[in-house]
Amino acid sequence: MYCWTGTIPKQTFQSFEEQYGVEVRPTFYGSPDEALPKILSGAIDFDVYECSMEQLPIAVANKIIQPVNDSYLSNKANIWGALRSPWYDAEASYTIPGSYWTTGIAWREDLLPAFDPSSFKNPYDAYWELDGVAGKVQFLDYIRDCIGMTMMRNGVDDINSTNQSDLDDAVAAIRELVQKTRLRLSADAYQTLAQGTNWIEQAWGADVYFAGFYLPKDVPQTVLKFWAPQDRAIVTSDTWVINRKARNPVLAHLWMNHLLEQQHAEKMVQYSGLVTPIKGMEVDNLIANGIMDERLLPALPSPHQIANGVYHAPLSKEGETAWQNAWLAVKSDA
Amino acid sequence: MSAIGSDRRRIRLPRLLAVFVWAYILWNLLPVVCAMAFSFNATRSRSVWQGFSTQWWSGTPLSLFDNDEYASALKHSLELAAWTTVLATALGTVLALAVTRMRGVSKHPVNFILMIPIVTPELILAVGLYLSLTFITAWPFTLVHLGTAAQVVGQVTYTVGFVVVVIRGRLGVLGEGLEAAARDLGAGPVAALVFVLLRLLMPAVLVGAMISFAFSIDNFVITEYLASDSSTVSIPMYLYANARGGNTTPALNALATILVVMTLAVVALAGLLYRCATRRETGSSDISSTVALGA
């Protein structure tokens, strides 16, 4: 089993082991970009893989994964209706949905008391417009999040645009921000926000949940704020897929089925702040049932956000190359 | 009068130099000592001292000895170091003996290959190994998977050249006469090699093993490139990933402290053993072989 570090709690593995009398050997990767080449090269021997959505066509094209067999997936009925045949995988023939999260603006209300995203026509503009935040701004060190959000700030509708001019504008905008605020690129948004190193960041909703654990004790949790729009929010998700050469294909299906049970999904959201899109996991429910704290309402993706969000889509080889070149320009400030 | 004046000048410059040298040494050692001290800090901070405590070493869930991530990194580093030390020392010793005995034209290309890993930036070695292990679909490349196996291969490759340099240095000191003398005394070629030469080589082999251990445990670039997943994270990789983390605790300093203490202990131990083994000879010390490394 090959999955993202920090997404799945220990109990989920344990309960699976107890229920089916097997031993689960999870292998964790640090980021999807790091995992893909290892999957493609066959360096990792796995049964199931937590596959990022934009990697899916690559995995299919390279014959890495096999279609799922619905007869083992009794819990498929739990999945929210709209996602039973998602746009990235018609009829869900290769995947079951993993977890969903939104990317948005995270900030510390105590350090930026006057900030209100809704006061901006385009809230993503806030990073560029706010004054007095030099050295306190950070974007995610992930190519799609960083450049994609900057495109939305620039008024580009499609966060998967491969237009050279859109990419150039995004690079120019990020460079401007580097000049203005000494922007940092990093993946530790939850830590830096909690410590107050950064006041305003691009972050995942889950980061705001994690930050709560790292906050100094004398600072109330409510200062950790998050904003993502109701419509056209940047939503990311991963999916579960089965290796074409899986040694235990049946167990792989059973594992997927296991994840689609509400009790395990609840444990998962408490562990990682990520939402599995199945019945009972609607945000309002989670908060009403006391599973998650009320302050996290904006940070957890609602069914509405998931249905109306914008997603990172797979790119062609040329598109991928154009993006990487833009990323190289961002990362070398050139 | 003038003699006294020049005398005074003569004293001043070296003294200034001495101050400079001691300042350099302090500049080098003090930060590391501070970082080690911060592992005993009473709070989360790794930059402001707020009292003494051992909470980051053990006893709390985030402490060094009670956290799975730290334990796993420590275990993995030691595992890699054990493999690398054994393999690199054995391979290096045999290679050094072979190269010294080589005659004629084959000597130059072999010397050349041995030098490549020493004069190549680690990053390039790492990229080359990574690409060949991911894209060559022939035996034995398919045998070595990214992860522990690949990391050991990479570290050994990086280290062997240095082991060879040290052992060849020692062979040079001993001279060819010894092997011939042993043969004259009636030992066959194999017995001569094993009994006489290896016994005399022991100190250099020891230094070679120490170098392999230290290089392996401190290695970062190759180890990082050839890792597969979070179970193959070594201590230096862990330090790199977390050094700038906003809320990393002094437990990270504790982990780094262990790394430093382990390396220095092994180096010191090897130095002592070397000194015992070569006490009857003159003119060699562990330091000179350490120094020989760079040259």
Place this chain on the structure above:
Amino acid sequence: MLGSPGIIWFVLWVLVPAYTIVAVSMGYVSDSMLPVPEWNPLYWNVETLTTVFREMRPGGTFSRVVTNTVIYVACAMALCVLVGYPVAYYIAKQAGRWKALLIVLLTIPFWTSYLMRMLAWIGLLATDGYVNRLLVGVGLLDNPYGWLEGHGFVVVIALAYGYLPYFILPLLASLDRIDDRLIDAAKDLGMNRLWTFLRVILPLSAMPLVTASTVVLLPMCGDYYTTTLMSGSPSTAMIGNQIQILAQGGPQQNVGASMALLLQITLILLLSFYLYASSKTNRTAAPV
């Protein structure tokens, strides 16, 4: 026979990987974004390599990282010489009874993990760290300075600090070998200290200095972690950082391989120059 396991090892894990870099650089990338190495030299395509080379020149995508790398490495090496040479010279020639102790103290950082030594400075240079406290305390600074917020000079100092131990030890070893009698002879001939230093010691130190500089030049050129740790800002990225992004995956691993190849070729050229120079010195200085 004795050498065969070692030689096979080196062929497998040094020569083949080196050739793989060339093959990936000269190959292409498939539509499913996997590099297809070109093993046959007859079909090599140098287009990627020449494109990367073009982009490295002023105005190109990679020019910034190339400039950064050259400037940082040059400055750090200059610092190594300025700091390392006096230290090595003093310990080799003037330390007297302190010599053994000083050598031991020099070897400690040599054997201390590079990352630990960087980690140590990260604590000290933090905004609330002791460097800022000291400087504000004595009045040199009014406010704490953000040392780690993306400054090139911090990267240079960190590189020099990191690699100095590897510079000093080989230098010390060669300076130690300079025959004291030469220095005494110069004095007997009536040269004063400065003159002795300039006419005798300095010329004899030239080659050791070049050797020691080579020892640190090679790893510095492939360094990507020092600037990431001590700055983290895109404006201080080095070649190593770009190779790091390109080589590990994504649609342009051939570009990454080409960058690595160009870096290696440059270093081989520098190294050949060094070997040429050193063989020349050896020949002329043979009687010594």
